[in-house]
Amino acid sequence: MGELEYILLFGLFHSVTYLVFSLGFSLVFGVARLPNLAYGSLYVLSSYLAHALSSYAGLEMYWAVPTAVLLAGAVSLVVGELVVKPALKMPVSVFITTMAVAYIVEEVLNMLMGLRPVVLSLYPGTSSILGIAVSNHWLLVVGVCILMVISLTIFLLRTSTGRAIRAVAESWEESMRLGIDPLRVLRVTFLVTGIYAGVTGVLLAPLKAMTPSAGWSPLFAAFAIVVLGGVGNLIGTVVASVIYGLLEQAVVYFLGGGIARVVPLLIVVLTLVVRPQGLLGRGE
Amino acid sequence: MAFAKPSIKRRLVRYVPSITIMVAYSCIPLLGIRGFWLDVLTRANIFALLTLSLDLYSGTTFYLNLGISFIAGSSAYVVALLYRYLGMVPEYSIIPAIAVAIALSTVIFLPSIRVRGVYFSVLSLLLPLIMVSLITSQPLSLYLGGEGGIPLPSLFSSYARMLPPRERIPFLQLTWFYLTTALTIVAAVLSYKLAYSNFGFMLRAIGQDEELAEASGIDTTRVKLLGFLVSSTLAATAGALYAAIRPPVTVDVLIPANTLVPPLTAVILGGMGTIIGPLATNYITIVAYELLWDAIGRWRTIAYMLLLIVLVILKPQGVVFHIYLKLRKAIATKLSSVTWR
Numbered sequence: 284m285g286e287l288e289y290i291l292l293f294g295l296f297h298s299v300t301y302l303v304f305s306l307g308f309s310l311v312f313g314v315a316r317l318p319n320l321a322y323g324s325l326y327v328l329s330s331y332l333a334h335a336l337s338s339y340a341g342l343e344m345y346w347a348v349p350t351a352v353l354l355a356g357a358v359s360l361v362v363g364e365l366v367v368k369p370a371l372k373m374p375v376s377v378f379i380t381t382m383a384v385a386y387i388v389e390e391v392l393n394m395l396m397g398l399r400p401v402v403l404s405l406y407p408g409t410s411s412i413l414g415i416a417v418s419n420h421w422l423l424v425v426g427v428c429i430l431m432v433i434s435l436t437i438f439l440l441r442t443s444t445g446r447a448i449r450a451v452a453e454s455w456e457e458s459m460r461l462g463i464d465p466l467r468v469l470r471v472t473f474l475v476t477g478i479y480a481g482v483t484g485v486l487l488a489p490l491k492a493m494t495p496s497a498g499w500s501p502l503f504a505a506f507a508i509v510v511l512g513g514v515g516n517l518i519g520t521v522v523a524s525v526i527y528g529l530l531e532q533a534v535v536y537f538l539g540g541g542i543a544r545v546v547p548l549l550i551v552v553l554t555l556v557v558r559p560q561g562l563l564g565r566g567e
Numbered sequence: 568m569a570f571a572k573p574s575i576k577r578r579l580v581r582y583v584p585s586i587t588i589m590v591a592y593s594c595i596p597l598l599g600i601r602g603f604w605l606d607v608l609t610r611a612n613i614f615a616l617l618t619l620s621l622d623l624y625s626g627t628t629f630y631l632n633l634g635i636s637f638i639a640g641s642s643a644y645v646v647a648l649l650y651r652y653l654g655m656v657p658e659y660s661i662i663p664a665i666a667v668a669i670a671l672s673t674v675i676f677l678p679s680i681r682v683r684g685v686y687f688s689v690l691s692l693l694l695p696l697i698m699v700s701l702i703t704s705q706p707l708s709l710y711l712g713g714e715g716g717i718p719l720p721s722l723f724s725s726y727a728r729m730l731p732p733r734e735r736i737p738f739l740q741l742t743w744f745y746l747t748t749a750l751t752i753v754a755a756v757l758s759y760k761l762a763y764s765n766f767g768f769m770l771r772a773i774g775q776d777e778e779l780a781e782a783s784g785i786d787t788t789r790v791k792l793l794g795f796l797v798s799s800t801l802a803a804t805a806g807a808l809y810a811a812i813r814p815p816v817t818v819d820v821l822i823p824a825n826t827l828v829p830p831l832t833a834v835i836l837g838g839m840g841t842i843i844g845p846l847a848t849n850y851i852t853i854v855a856y857e858l859l860w861d862a863i864g865r866w867r868t869i870a871y872m873l874l875l876i877v878l879v880i881l882k883p884q885g886v887v888f889h890i891y892l893k894l895r896k897a898i899a900t901k902l903s904s905v906t907w908r
Contacts, residue, residue: 318689369880375629376879378688379831382633383872383879386824390868500700503693510686541704544697548675551690555678559686 288413290532296421298528299428300483301504305512305520306435307479308505313452313515314465314472315371318506320381321362322480323498324388329355329481330488331392331495334401344404352481359477363469385498392495400492403485424486431482435475436517444471452515500544504531507547511554513561522562580902584895585843589752596741605740609812611853612747613805618830618849619751619758619842620801624794626840627762627770633827634672634691637698638799639806640821642668644702646807647717647816657722657811664810668803669796680791695821702818716817719810722746743812750808754801759842761797770794771840824868829853832871835878837887844888851887 304326311319332351336342342350362384370376406420439445450458451468458465483501484493491497508527512519527550534543554561596605617635625632645664649655655663675694679687702711711717723742727735761767769790772780781787810816819825830845833852837844852871859867878886 317685320692366876366880370883373879373883375625375631376883378631378685379835379879380876382692383828383875386828387869387872390824390865390872394865499696503689503696506689506693539705541700541707544700544704548690548693548697551686551693552675552678555681555686555690559681 285414286536289415290529290536292413292415292417294529294532295525296425296528297532298525299425299432300487301501301508301528302521302524303428303431303479304483304501305505305508305524306432306517307476307483308502309509309512309515309520310448310452310472311476312509314448314469315367315377317377318381319362319367319473319476320378320502321359321366321384321388322381322476322505323500323502324385325355325359325477325480325498326484326487326501327392327493327495327498328358328388329484330403330493331396331401333403333485333488337403348403348485351485352478355481355484356474356478359480360470360474362477363473367473368466368469389495389498396495398494400494400497401488402492403488405489418490420489424490427482427486431479435479438475439517444468448472503547507550507554509561510551511561516561519562580899581895583902584891584898593745593748593752596744601737601740605744607854607857608850609740609744609747611850612744612751613809613812614829614833614853615751615846615849616754616801616805616808617826618833618837618845619754620798620805621830622834622837622840622842622845623758623762623801624770624798626834626842626845627767627774628791628794629774629839630791631688632691632795632798633688633823633831634676634694635798635802635830636695636821636823636826637691638668638672638802639809639826640695640698640818641671642803642806643810643816643820644711644717646810647712647719647814650719651712651717656720656725657807658725661722661804661807661811664807665800665803668806669799672799672803673792673796676795677792680795681788692823695823695827699818699821702821712816714818716815716819718815721814722808722811747808747812750804754804755842755846758801762840762842766790766793774840828868828871828875829856832875832878835875835883836885838885838889839883841885841888843891844885847891848885848887 308318308322311322329351332354333344333347336347336350337344340347362381366380366384367377370380405418406423408419409416410419410422411417437445439449447458447463447468448471450461450463451465455465458468487493504527508520508523511526512521512523527546530550531543531546534546595608600608617639620635620638621632624630642664645667646657646660649660649664650657676687676690679690701707703714708714721739723739727739730738762770769780769785772783772785773787773790777787806820809820829852830849833849834845836852837846837848839845856867856871859870863870
C-alpha cells in the first residue's frame, strides 16, 4: 500500500506543477498557433535569475524570487515581440526562431554559470501526509500552483482581456472582425505565460536540480499533456496533467528516472495513433 | 504538363558551373591540403548529407524534421553496438546500421506523418533528447556506453595498419575524404533530380497547402512517407559515416545543437528546397565556423543561432541560392556567346 500512496501523492503533486506549466504553454499554442520552444528556457531562466539576484546582487529571497519571475515575463514579452511576431507569416519560422532562443539561453547559462546545477533554498520543515513525510516546500508549491490555476481560469473567463485571448485562440480572423487586436493579445499572452513559466521554475528550483538544459524536459511534458488533452481544451489539459503526473511517478518509482523520460514520447505517439485530437479535443 | 526539352548545348551550359565546382572540390587534396583542413572538409561532406536530408524533406514540405539528429544518432549507435556486441567492424556494419535507423525512425514517426500540424516537428525534436537521457542514465548506460560513449576502430583502419606508420593517417584522411565526397556528389545529384521531379513538386504542393494537394489527387500520406524515407536514408548514412570516421560514438551525435543546427542554418541561409543553395552554404558555414574559433571561441554557437533568427525574420527565402542563380546566369550568358562546332 505504501507504494501506491507514494505514487498517488507525488503523482498528484507533480500533476499540479505540470498543469500550471502546460496551461501557459497551451495558451501560447492556442494564440500563436505554434508551440513556443523557448517556453522551457523561461522556466530555467527564472531560477537562475533568482539564484543570481540572491547570491550576487545580495537580494533577500522574497525579493529575488518575484523579481526573477517578472524578469522571466519581460523576457517572454521580448521574445514574443522580436522573435515570434515578425516570424508569424511563415509558421515554420516561429519554430526555428523559438528553438534558437532556447539554445541561446542554454548556451549563455552554460558559459556564465557552468554545468553545475542551481539549487534555491527550500521552505523549511516537513509534514506527514498519508503517513509519508513530505517537505513543506512541496505544500507551498501545490498551494501556489492551485492559486495560479484558479486565477488564470478567472482571468480567461471573467476579464475582457481573457475573453479576447480566447477569441483569438478560436480564430484570428473572427476576433479581428470583433475589433480585437490579435497582436496586442499575443503580447499579453507572452507576458502572462512567461510569468507562469517563471513561477514554475522558481517553485521547482529547490526540489529539482536546475541545469541550463533542464527546460526541455518540462517543455516536452507540456507538449505531451497538450496533445493528450487536446489543444486549447482546459478540462482536457487538467485531466491529461493528472494522467501524466501519475504515470510519470509510477515509471520513476518502478523503473527509474532515466526510463521516465520516455513517458512524453509514449503519450504523444499513442495519442496520435489512437486519438489524434486528444482525449477531450474536437476532431478536425 | 510537358515542357520542351532544352537542347544538349543549353543543358551542358546549365550544368557547367556545378560540374566545375564538383571537379575542383575533388582536386583539393592535390593542392597539398592535408591534416586539419582535410578533416574539416570530410566533416563538411558528412554534414552535407544531413543538409540534403533536411532540405529535401523539410525544405519542400515545410514539415520541419528536427529529428535528423535522432536518425543520424541511431545509425551511429547501431554501428558502435554492432562492433561492441558482435565484433562487426564499420566496413560491414554501415549498411545494416542505415537500414535499422530508417526502420526505427519510420516506426516512431509514422503516426505523426499521418496527421497534419506541428506534431511531427515537436516529436522529431523530442526524440534525440529522450535518447540522450536514456543513454546517459541507469540501467541503459551500462549497455549503451553512457557519457563516455562506445569506442570502435575507425573505417579502413585495418587496411591502414598494413602501411608504414608514417603513411597511415594520410591514407585514412584521403580515403575518408574521397569516400564522403563521392557519396555527397551522388546524394546531391539524386536530391536535385528528386526535388525538381514530379515527386518533388508533389512534396512542394504539400508544403504550400496540404488540403489542396489532397483535393487535387495527391496521396499526401504516401508522398510524405516516401519523402521522409529518402531523407532518413541520407541522415542515417551521415550518422553511420560519422561513427565510422570519428569514433568513439558519444551522445554528442544526438544533441541537436551539434547535428541539427548547422544543417538547419545551411538550409535557411541557402534557400529552403533549392538543394544547391543549402549544399553550398553548408561548406561555407562549416569552414567559417572553424575560422571563427580563434575569434569568438565558444560564442560561435550563439552567433549561429542569432544568424538563424535574423535570417528567418529578414530573409526567409535564403540568400546563397539567389547569388548562385545570378552567377549561373552570368556564366551561361558568357558561354552562350561562344560559337560551338
